[in-house]
Amino acid sequence: xxxxTYEPDITIDSRGATCPGPLMDLIGKVxxxxxxxxxxxxxxxxxxxxxxxxxxxxxxxxxxxxxxxxDYWRLFVEVV
Amino acid sequence: MTGYAIVLASGRLERLQAVSNIAxxxxxxxxxxxxxxxxxxxxxxxxxxxxxxxxxxxPIGEAMLAAEDVDMALFTxxxxxxxxxxxxxxxxxxxxxxxxxxxxxxxxxxFDDVLGVSGFLNRAQDKQxxxx
Numbered sequence: 001x002x003x004x005t006y007e008p009d010i011t012i013d014s015r016g017a018t019c020p021g022p023l024m025d026l027i028g029k030v031x032x033x034x035x036x037x038x039x040x041x042x043x044x045x046x047x048x049x050x051x052x053x054x055x056x057x058x059x060x061x062x063x064x065x066x067x068x069x070x071d072y073w074r075l076f077v078e079v080v
Numbered sequence: 081m082t083g084y085a086i087v088l089a090s091g092r093l094e095r096l097q098a099v100s101n102i103a104x105x106x107x108x109x110x111x112x113x114x115x116x117x118x119x120x121x122x123x124x125x126x127x128x129x130x131x132x133x134x135x136x137x138x139p140i141g142e143a144m145l146a147a148e149d150v151d152m153a154l155f156t157x158x159x160x161x162x163x164x165x166x167x168x169x170x171x172x173x174x175x176x177x178x179x180x181x182x183x184x185x186x187x188x189x190x191f192d193d194v195l196g197v198s199g200f201l202n203r204a205q206d207k208q209x210x211x212x
Binding site for chain 1: 101104105108109144147149150151152153158161162165
């Protein structure tokens with residue numbers, strides 16, 4: 001595993017799930033998390049990798065970035 | 081307008097999945113959603129149909145079910161999750177059920193109520209109506 005630039009407080013592993021699973025997993029966690037929490041979402045679903053920043057941008061939360069691994073993506077979101 | 085009132089009249093798997101995906105994300109994003117399952121759309125929720133995965137489908141539906149490296153959540157699972165997490169209600173069409181002499185027991189346990197046209201239109205008043 002490569003090192004990540006961000007330090008997640010919570011990691012959600014949604015690899016293997018397809019739309020809308022990963023985003024639903026993320027939204028569930030975002031709703032219960034304290035402000036300041038950094039959440040890392042692992043997804044192998046490319047549509048989700050694009051959908052997550054779209055969803056985050058419409059909220060007050062912050063999309064920190066994405067790191068691409070060989071067969072999945074790591075998406076980082078900070079709860080505001 | 082706040083939210084969506086989706087008339088789900090089709091029993092094709094691709095359409096069921098598309099509706100469940102859109103409705104679920106909207107609902108968990110706190111957008112109110114009503115899904116009115118009628119005609120073939122209601123029949124797709126029949127317990128035996130779901131158990132046997134006996135849906136009308138085309139190549140995309142088949143690809144979804146055959147995909148080995150991914151775990152596709154069936155529309156019923158998406159709806160169940162959305163109901164737990166967000167603002168969505170599933171309504172069953174009374175006429176459709178009556179035509180086949182069925183009651184709610186014969187469908188998967190996802191419905192909040194049974195309605196007719198007026199019931200649906202009342203709920204849809206402040207929402208954007210989408211017909212599938």
